Amino acid sequence: MxxxxxxxxxxxxxxxxxxxxxxxxxxxxxxxxxxxxxxxxxxxxxxxxxxxxxxxxxxxxxxxxxxxxxxxxxxxxxxxxxxxxxxxxxxxxxxxxxxxxxxxxxxxxxxxxxxxxxxxxxxxxxxxxxxxxxxxxxxxxxxxxxxxxxxxxxxxxxxxxxxxxxxxxxxxxxxxxxxxxxxxxxxxxxxxxxxxxxxxxxxxxxxxxxxxxxxxxxxxxxxxxxxxxxxxxxxxGKVAPMTSGEEPGEMKPVDTPGMKTIEEVSEFLGVEPWRLVKTIVYEVDGRPVAVLVRGDREINESKLAAALGSEVVEPASPEVIERTTGAPVGFAGPVGLDGIEIIADHSVEPMANIVVGGNRADVHMTNVCPGRDFEPNAYRDVVLVRRGDACPRCGGPLDxxxxxxxxxxxxxxxxxxxxxxxxxxxxxxxxxxxxxxxxxxxxxxxxxxxxEQHNDENGIAWPKAVAPYSVEILAVNVKSEDVRNLADWLYRELCDRRIDALYDDRNESPGVKFKDADLVGMPLRITVGDRGIKKGIVEARVRATGEESEVPIEGAPDRIAKIVETLP
Ligand SMILES: [Zn+2]
CATH class of the missing domain: 3.30.930.10 (Bira Bifunctional Protein; Domain 2)
Structure with a gap:
């Protein structure tokens, strides 16, 4: 082309x-x-x-x-x-x-x-x-x-x-x-x-x-x-349990004005994020379900759906959350949350003195103990596994x-x-x-x-099997008759050998053409210029490796065909 x-x-x-x-x-x-x-x-x-x-x-x-x-x-x-x-x-x-x-x-x-x-x-x-x-x-x-x-x-x-x-x-x-x-x-x-x-x-x-x-x-x-x-x-995977080792304290409400996220509440109360347990309300087959995970972890919705025997679970709308918990989004908690199924991740079970939403605007509850202050309907594995958790097969650390x-x-x-x-x-x-x-x-x-796997700062570096063209012939200066004649001949010869070649015959500056060649990234570039012609050669450059070689003009089409064969 x-x-x-x-x-x-x-x-x-x-x-x-x-x-x-x-x-x-x-x-x-x-x-x-x-x-x-x-x-x-x-x-x-x-x-x-x-x-x-x-x-x-x-x-x-x-x-x-x-x-x-x-x-x-x-x-x-x-x-x-x-x-x-x-x-x-x-x-x-x-x-x-x-x-x-x-x-x-x-x-x-x-x-x-x-x-x-x-x-x-x-x-x-x-x-x-x-x-x-x-x-x-x-x-x-x-x-x-x-x-x-x-x-x-x-x-x-x-x-x-x-x-x-x-x-x-x-x-x-x-x-x-x-x-x-x-x-x-x-x-x-x-x-x-x-x-x-x-x-x-x-x-x-x-x-x-x-x-x-x-x-x-x-x-x-x-x-x-x-x-x-x-x-x-x-x-x-197994989430390593986290416990503070403290004696269970007395459950107390605290004012947390406008504090809705884990980060905000954690900083405000001076409590590590893992001790804040999130209560997320989901809609599952038309009914609300409250799901509890540690504040430093995320819920895996696929696991949650499987645990509930449902095909899909979706986070509930703000209206449903408000109707279910009596509080705006950000203040849901399991204490006193009646008439709704509560599922807690296994990692919540051994914890004590956790912080949860108070089911009232601007209120959280502290020193909450699972089993004492609330009882989930079930503990399930609903947490998203991440690096550092224990492998389910060998127990080693996951990457x-x-x-x-x-x-x-x-x-x-x-x-x-x-x-x-x-x-x-x-x-x-x-x-x-x-x-x-x-x-x-x-x-x-x-x-x-x-x-994504074959590029550098200058552009694409196509593997040969999927490159738009295997070879690009770059004529440095098409105003030179010698260059034009040689590049035209090379192009025809490669086409006759059924090698798919892109021929940059544009009347553009060498700078533009070399930049474009790197950007579109054909695996092999053959440069035809006056300087090379004087030496009796054209220049070959492999895009992926930058490897350069001089190809004698005599017999060049066959030699180029050989290089193309060996390209990755
Ligand atoms: Zn393993």
Missing amino acids: RWSKALIPTHKEDPSDAETTSHKLMIRAGLMRKLTSGVYSYLPLGWRTIRKVETIVREEMDHTGAQEIHMPVLSPAELWKETGRWDVYGAELWRVRDRNGRDFALGPTHEEVVTDIVRNEIRSYRELPFNLYQIQTKFRDEIRPRFGVVRAREFMMKDAYSFHRDEDSLDETYRIMCDAYSRIFDRCSLTYRPVEAATGAIGGSHSHEFMVLSDTGESEVIVCDCGYAATDERAE SFRGIEVSQAFKLGTKYSESMNATFLDEDGTAKPLIMGCYGLGVTRTVAAII
Whole structure:
């Protein structure tokens, strides 16, 4: 491609709304443009990389024996109502209505649609197992789109759905798919780690996420030297108990005018944050539940939902909090809180002389003792595990890192086949629900993850397998006929060898062209200039390492082709 004819709009400045390196560079290097919040158009360079990632995904999926299909973006509400997800999915499910008043969803995932296809076509155990996948646009009505394509409202995903006669067969495909994901991310030159994950709105019994290590990732991953790895949502672990060792004191109310946060109350009363126990009111299936955790810890809402046997829990609105506790937000406490279920984290049980809200405006209670001054309905593990807690497997200290979730695999079991009545006839002649797995991989997210791991202060440094072009030929001064002739010839020769090359033939200053070359980041840059021509050479520079070499003009196309072959 000749740059002078290409749409590669580069920018010197970072876009004002971008927080992460990949978001900044995808805009600055002209890979994409924002249409509206969380929705992007992909320009030629961005689209070429997306297509290359797609090709890798497709090759590895096909290699496992999975079959590619294509399902509609639009799916009728009736299907989602069959599984109950029309209600459970919440505001992230993008709903649209047609002219006749019929409701539809823009698919964030396709379990319902694929199960509908399969229940109408599959009869016998002899047809099992099989695995169907698609690469397609997905929608999620994010409350706060951010990080560019990482948390977008419209994005591209590969999703696969496997159907089985029994659990052993599901286990085998699950393993094969996790292996395929490893090969895909290896080919994309990503450093990643598979971790145990929460099942969330998709459901099922087991789930793994593939996390790409990145400081700007929005997921926290908990790991241990023993090999334990899980997302913080999923991670188990023991919180070291904290007790003051004091004798239980007399419970007393204290005035805390306008002090609503842990920090404010802690500073005002001169008490360490861990001795302040937070009371958070949640709405669970329409009823309020008060949840207690230590002031220095956070609640894990996935664990809380599981502990309460519910699919989703949401923090209660200020109105509900006020009605339930009789106090404005910030002053809820368990003492005298009648007629509402109270769940306390295990770490609260051994404590004494804690500080809690007084269920009155501007009042807290001190010297409160669990078991004496209030009795929770249950103690449960509802705390978000973090670095330093004890590993659930070996007891050693847990560590953590940040990552971008690029794919997730689920053992769904019969969650969808039972609710949608998708059955097969087994060998003994009885109808049984199909056992399912599903396997998602974010294509546009993977592109962002690659950039997060392959960049420097000057721009992107693409790995060859996913680079928009393998080589950039940079003609230093196109007004020089010698330079132009040599660069034109090299470009033609590389194209004839089917090496994808970007040829910067623009009439721009060398400074602009070298800066742009670093920014768009093709793996190999070939510089053609008058100085080199006098020496009988062109200059080769590997973007990722900065390694430079001189290539004799005679035989240059073959030599360059050789260098390209060896690039990472
Ligand atoms: Zn461990």
